[in-house]
Amino acid sequence: MPELYDIFLRCQNGDLAAFRQVVETHQSFAFSLALRMLCDAEDARDVVQESFIKVWQNIGQFDPNRKFTTWLYKIITNLCLDYLKARKRKNRLFSSPLDSKVGNLARAEVDEEKNCMNKELIKEIKMLAEGLTPKQRIVFVLRDLQGLEMDQVVKITGLNKSKIKSNLYHARMNIRAKLEALEKEK
Amino acid sequence: MSCKKYQKMLFLDRPGELSQSEQKELQQHLLTCTACAKLQEKIENDAAIIERLRQTAVNVPNAFQLTDDILYSVKLQRRALNIQRKRWINNLFPRFTLPRLRFVLTTFVVLIIAGFLGQEVMILGRISKLEKQLADKPTVQSHDIHESAAMKSFLKNLDQLALVKDDKILVNKKSLETLLKSYGELKMSNRILLQYLQDHKAEIEGFYEKSINPDQIEKVLKKDKRFRQLIRES
Numbered sequence: 001m002p003e004l005y006d007i008f009l010r011c012q013n014g015d016l017a018a019f020r021q022v023v024e025t026h027q028s029f030a031f032s033l034a035l036r037m038l039c040d041a042e043d044a045r046d047v048v049q050e051s052f053i054k055v056w057q058n059i060g061q062f063d064p065n066r067k068f069t070t071w072l073y074k075i076i077t078n079l080c081l082d083y084l085k086a087r088k089r090k091n092r093l094f095s096s097p098l099d100s101k102v103g104n105l106a107r108a109e110v111d112e113e114k115n116c117m118n119k120e121l122i123k124e125i126k127m128l129a130e131g132l133t134p135k136q137r138i139v140f141v142l143r144d145l146q147g148l149e150m151d152q153v154v155k156i157t158g159l160n161k162s163k164i165k166s167n168l169y170h171a172r173m174n175i176r177a178k179l180e181a182l183e184k185e186k
Numbered sequence: 187m188s189c190k191k192y193q194k195m196l197f198l199d200r201p202g203e204l205s206q207s208e209q210k211e212l213q214q215h216l217l218t219c220t221a222c223a224k225l226q227e228k229i230e231n232d233a234a235i236i237e238r239l240r241q242t243a244v245n246v247p248n249a250f251q252l253t254d255d256i257l258y259s260v261k262l263q264r265r266a267l268n269i270q271r272k273r274w275i276n277n278l279f280p281r282f283t284l285p286r287l288r289f290v291l292t293t294f295v296v297l298i299i300a301g302f303l304g305q306e307v308m309i310l311g312r313i314s315k316l317e318k319q320l321a322d323k324p325t326v327q328s329h330d331i332h333e334s335a336a337m338k339s340f341l342k343n344l345d346q347l348a349l350v351k352d353d354k355i356l357v358n359k360k361s362l363e364t365l366l367k368s369y370g371e372l373k374m375s376n377r378i379l380l381q382y383l384q385d386h387k388a389e390i391e392g393f394y395e396k397s398i399n400p401d402q403i404e405k406v407l408k409k410d411k412r413f414r415q416l417i418r419e420s
Binding site: 172 | 194197198200202203228229231232233235236239240242243244245246247249252253255256257259260261263264
């Protein structure tokens with residue numbers, strides 16, 4: 001911990017080598033979170049990049065005595081929420097059946113090329129989380145896929161407990177319905 | 187009771203999501219409701235699938251490239267900020283190198299310094315003048331008070347100490363002696379009385395008892411410079 005403290009102090013003094021250390025230590029965790037939320041490797045990469053730029057821009061306001069991951073969680077979650085909302089808007093605007101099919105096919109091909117390592121995971125999460133609202137998806141990922149405590153989810157999302165519970169309930173019910181449908185198909 | 191409430195509770199049956207009383211209520215319901223018990227089993231299976239996804243590690247494709255990309259973006263940002271700052275300074279600096287502006291600025295600074303120095307000199311002059319005045323004479327206010335009070339007392343004491351008879355002043359020698367002896371503690375009124383006697387020594391002719399030497403009065407009065415000045419002014 002004292003080591004991390006020193007690294008953040010150096011970052012606050014504009015030391016890029018120290019910042020590289022921060023990025024190297026946390027980028028895997030950041031990418032994993034963004035990928036689980038967005039189910040798109042390319043978008044996840046962009047979010048990770050943007051998140052670390054935000055971290056650098058606001059490193060002066062960060063208290064090195066506090067937990068860095070909580071702050072990073074907050075930044076990534078907010079960025080992912082923006083991405084998901086933008087994606088939702090885009091889908092609504094260009095939602096002709098032909099476009100979406102072509103789009104999905106093209107996207108699937110790109111995904112296949114770029115994310116062969118996480119292909120299976122993305123596919124499964126995508127299948128489960130499809131149709132969830134951005135908030136439901138965020139809460140589901142933080143609580144169930146990241147295994148965070150309720151209090152941590154409250155801190156990161158800024159939502160109150162009852163709202164988190166409501167979103168969780170709808171997300172889990174939705175997932176149950178999908179798994180039920182899959183079972184029936186089999 | 188409707189199972190809907192319990193079904194909702196089943197989806198939230200994880201640590202920290204249901205209260206203790208809710209959990210108890212749910213457990214009691216599950217003992218009697220087979221449909222809800224079945225749903226619980228399915229939800230537990232779902233949780234197991236989700237747990238498997240949670241445990242699955244995510245690999246960062248081209249991790250080194252990602253690190254480099256992030257640092258490159260940060261460097262670009264820093265450079266952009268530095269350029270912005272430099273541009274601002276560069277725009278500002280040449281303006282100060284213009285000869286006219288330099289002359290105006292120098293004149294302005296010199297005038298300000300001269301103004302400050304002039305003010306200082308004026309203040310010092312006033313202070314020394316005041317100090318001189320204070321050293322030379324007591325405050326005017328105290329003079330006024332002493333004088334008016336002294337004059338009143340003088341007129342009163344004049345009747346007791348001396349009287350005018352056939353245009354001649356007759357002085358009570360005993361009273362005068364007492365006054366002279368206690369000169370150090372004399373009131374202003376008595377001093378004025380003495381001064382009066384001194385000024386009119388030519389007119390003082392007779393005394394009740396032995397004659398008094400007017401020089402004796404003068405000697406006493408000469409000792410008190412401040413009093414003499416006061417008399418002179420009045």
